[in-house]
Amino acid sequence: MRPTILREVFAGFLRTRRIVRHFRRRALLETLTRTGVSREIPAALTQPLAAAAIADAQALLEQLGSHEDGLSEAQAEGIRERVGPNEVEHEKPLPRWMHLWHCYRNPFNLLLTLLAIVSYLTHDMKGTLVIGTMVVLSTVLRFWQEGKSNQAADALKAMVSNTATVLRRGADAGTVAQQVELATRLLVPGDVIWLSAGDMIPADCRVLTAKDLFVSQSAMTGESMPVEKSAAHSGPQTINALDLENLVFMGTNVVSGSARAVVLHTGNNTYFGALANRVVATDRAPTAFYAGVNQVSWLLIRFMFVMAPLVFFINGFTKGDWMEALLFALAIAVGLTPEMLPMIVTSTLAKGAVFLSRKKVIVKRLDAVQNFGAMDVLCTDKTGTLTQDKIFLARHVDAWGEESSDVLELAYLNSYYQTGLKNLLDVAVLEHAEVSRELEPAKNFRKVDEIPFDFTRRRMSVVVAEHDAHHLLITKGAVEEILAVCTQVRHGEAVEPLTPELLQRIRTVTADLNEEGLRVVAVAAREGPPTQEVYGLADESALTLIGYVAFLDPPKDSTAAALKALAEHQVAVKVLTGDNELVAAKICREVGLAQQGVLLGRDIEAMNDQQLGEAVENHNLFAKLTPLHKERIVHRLKANGHVVGFMGDGINDAPALRAADIGISVDSAVDIAKEAADIILLEKSLMVLEQGVQEGRRTFANMLKYIKITASSNFGNVFSVLIAAALLPFLPMLPMHLLVLNLLYDISQIAIPFDNVDEEMLRQPLRWQPGDIGRFMVFFGPLSSVFDMLTFAMMWWVFGAQTPAQQTLFQSGWFVVSLLTQALIVHLIRSPKLPFIESRASLPLMAMTLAIVTVGLFLPMGPLAHYFKLQALPPLYFALLPLTMLGYMALTQAMKGFYRRRWGWQ
Known part of the structure; x- marks a missing residue:
């Protein structure tokens, strides 16, 4: 792929809701269920639909300005200019101001804004400036990264967009109409389309002719069984347009049969569009991934709400200056806020999506990258996945x-x-x-x-x-x-x-x-x-x-190697096929997939959910399955606690694709399969999935690094502050010092998405475990406090910084130690291995660390020291500093060994 295309793809991936389908139909209907929004069609739409259902077909075509052979291109273009593209309102890109608001409105930015306002009201202009800089930096960086996504969104959608078979007449009346494939967004009222098994219904349509046409309306009505549609409505009068036998609706799909239909309504005027308008302000429910991010975020925020008031009261009572105590507590609150977390998460997922794009993989949902890393069971069909797809x-x-x-x-x-x-x-x-x-x-x-x-x-x-x-x-x-x-x-x-x-x-x-x-x-x-x-x-x-x-259908040459690699990464592969069990078993033997028993569709029919839940653990080949069998197997695996991926490309795979944690399809799949999938492969290969698993785990590991490092470092600093506040006659560090430290530290973390990950971290599935993060923070945070106390003692007794008049020397000494330990902790706990020797950080992260350390040393030693209320440190300080850092490294490495033996290292 050319570099310019990659840059566009990179930008496009960074905006989840704008990637492929900004407002996925299934997600909308799930949202309706959750929010209680009525699914009834508005009367303004019901009446035209009912009229179209009972109208004579020829008269209806004339009313639409169409013909039984469809529209000409010129007619279609004229109608399209009048009614617009066949897209629902919510799929349009957000205005730039709304996009900027979405980039800003995360819990951390809102909290920092509140702290900046308090700082301004208390006349702490420097604190206001630093906090404001952090908010602007976080928001602008995110806005800049996501802003280019609009340019690539249309190109990405075109790569996996659904198409419809449309009849087009020539300009001359005698010209024979031709069937052409058009993107569904180009359809207009009056277009005559052909429908066959596997097609998504692209708009609200009246059926003109039909042959054994069965349509799945489960997304609209919740009915599991397909309903038969015909060219005439022969049933009783109904006020529910969904019950009209000769109407089909956008978002449903053809299960079997074929039909010719005329488009009645497109875009916002469809049944689906009417529902979209009702929930346009309703956010989609967070996925399991973002729910995990939110859990971790609120864990840290709750910790901040406990520690900041505690620091405020201790300093107020011991120092007597309540305004200074308030400013210091605000700085502590800012220091405990991982305000870069949203950007780190987005950037890390985007990097994974870019990697997959180079492997000819299109990510429709950004968090699907991390789901690759969490996946521990991959269900796949046989034909075209294990085999060559050339029968x-x-x-x-x-x-x-x-x-x-x-x-x-x-x-x-x-x-x-x-x-x-x-x-x-x-x-x-x-x-x-x-x-x-x-x-x-x-x-x-x-x-x-x-x-x-x-x-x-x-x-x-x-x-x-x-x-x-x-x-x-x-x-x-x-x-x-x-x-x-x-x-x-x-x-x-x-x-x-x-x-x-x-x-x-x-x-x-x-x-x-x-x-x-x-x-x-x-x-x-x-x-x-x-x-x-x-x-x-x-x-x-x-x-x-x-x-x-x-x-x-001979097996692919790469299948055996891919299956072996997936097994090494603790991903169990289960084959779900509608084919004969003997054929499937032979293919499995040829590709080296050790059989753990065969379960047939008829056996599944006789099992209840509990029995099937046990059976899916003990079998890895399921044959002669129906679509509902596949879906049921996926549900049982999920109920057993697995993160399940499903790979398929047929109509019969669509229910299982929707049910899986991560649905994987190919660009040659039928429309309904592509619509249901989260990942689209431009090349059908298990080896690509194995690479995706590794990249998903690499993505998650880097996100986890930031959270662990930030939580541990912040907890250690606050722990030290609490001790110092109770013992010292002055503040151990000014509010401005804490804010500058936090800003420098956050800037250094921008490189984490591009860090290396140890191979050992890629060998097992990774999931969010907020409890583990809290335990990690409690064990590793206080380690830096040990050396903070040693620094306090050194500044007090060795350098004589014991009075408020000498507090600047004391604060400068702790400022440098605090910054260096924060920079060092990145390398100490980014890996369970020995840092710099057994596991090295990536070049960008090393460069950012060195840059921040250089700036941190320059501030007290350079000409800007007075502005930041710091002062130059004596040479003896820099002679003792390496001993402090070496001791910190040794103690942290010892704790890593203990922690890893006791709880492991995710």
Whole structure:
């Protein structure tokens, strides 16, 4: 990818809600449920929908200014200028002032603003300036990083945007209409579109023609079962437009069948748009990741609310100057506030997203990067993930396993004439060299009707007529499902009844093919008189089994290495497939995935949730699954405490993609799968996922470093302040000193997102554990206080800084020690290893540390010392300073060893 594109992608990733779908439909509907917003359609929208449902199709097209062959491009462009793009209001970018407000309004900035106001009211102008600088710095940096996201958002959305098949007429009246693929945002009222299995409904539409059309409206109504749609509303009068049989709505999806429909409403005027307007001010519920960030943030804020008043009262009572005590307590509050946390989190996630973009991975939700690191179970389909995603037609045999050209011809006719979603098996049949050379179905056959595929029957049928002499129903599908509707079997030119003995032999033949790693699809047929023009599910009966077409999908060369790498990183891989268990088992053996038992869909049907919860832990291969089986397995794994990723690209994967903690799909997936996913792969490979897991853990580890380092350092400083406040006749450090220290320290942390991470930290899943952070802070914070006390003693007895008149010398001495220990703690606890020797920080972090230390030493020793109320330190101080630092390093390293043995090191 070119550097300029990468820069755009980097900017785009930094604004979560603007990346791909600013207002994801599923999230909105979950928000509605949570906030109690009504899902009823406003009357202003209900009446036009009801009128469109009962109107004559031709009259409706004329009313919309359209035609049964759709609009011309010029007509569509004119309408688009009038009604705008097919996008809901909330998807538009925020105004710059609103974006700036969002960058500012985190708890820490609001708290710092309050402290700055108090400082101003108490005439502490220097404190006001320093605190204000910190707020402005944090806000502007974040605004600058996120500001460029608008430029890249459209490009990113285009990479994974959904499209619709639209009929377009030429400029001349006699020109034949053509089917074109358009981005859904370009649709306008009056467009005539084609819908087939796997399509997202791109707008509110009236169905003109339909064939076995089933639509999932669960996102709108909560109904789990798809509903059938037709070209006419034959049901009773209803005030609920969702009950109208000939209307389909934006945000729903086609499960099976096909249809031609005209667009009625787009964008804000759709049912979905009406709902969006009701919750435009409602924020999306925080994800588990951001909930964890918030938990940690409030832990630190609560700590600050306890410690700052304590410092205030101790200083007030011991020094008697309550105004000075107030200013000092405010400085302590600022010092305890990790105001850079929002920017560190955003920057770290963005860096991970940039890394993944180089691996041809598009991150739709920024926190999905961290979810990679937390993932400990990856559920994946078999085809195209473990295998090459290039299926070859390897065998075409009759029921006895002997090669048969009749089977090949019937399979070809079935794949050629079906208008639903053509899967890889259909493509393999159509591309077969022998078929392409010898068969010309258009010459001898015409299509009569079609019974589309669905995941309950697991078969599909087409009906063709040969010279109108008779009708031939050809059914292709899973072996067991085809056998269930067969009563006969062809053997050569003869037809025999399907006896139990023959069934056993048939199953032996198919099992042998499966053992070879071939995926077997059965083909059956039935002839009938040319009198029937419409066929349905009831006609799939009394068929004759003709034979099988068997497909080979060899495993990818990289799969075995990827599975091994995932196992080394403690990510368990479970294969969830609708395919035969024998084929799946053979592929698993070839790629080195040790089997822990096979669980079939029919076994899952017989289990309750508790039994399935136990079974999913003991099995890693699940075969012959329906979409609901996959979703249920994911839910059970999550209920068992796992962070679950699911990788899939088909219609049958969409429920599981939504259910998983991190849904992963590919750019070639069907629309509904891409809509449900959090991550889009431009290259379908498990190796990319393994790299994503490492990057997610690296991202999380760097965020955790900042929190641990900041919490420990701040706690140690406050602990020292409490002791000093009780013992010293003057403040150990002025409020301005504390603010400058905090500002310098925060600037040095900007480089943390780019720090190195030890390989050991990448070997296990990482999660938020606020309790562990609190314990870490209590154990490591006071270590610096030990050496602060030694510094106090040194300044008191060695340098004689014992009176208020000599407090500047005392404060300068502690200022330098405090800054150096804060700089050093970054390197001491960024890794459990020995710093600088076994584990080195990245060059940017080392450079920032050196720069801050240089500035910190320059302030008391340089010409600005008087301005900051500091003074130059004697040479003996700098002779003793290295001993203090070496002692601090030794004690911290000893505590690291104890802590790691006792609680581990996340």
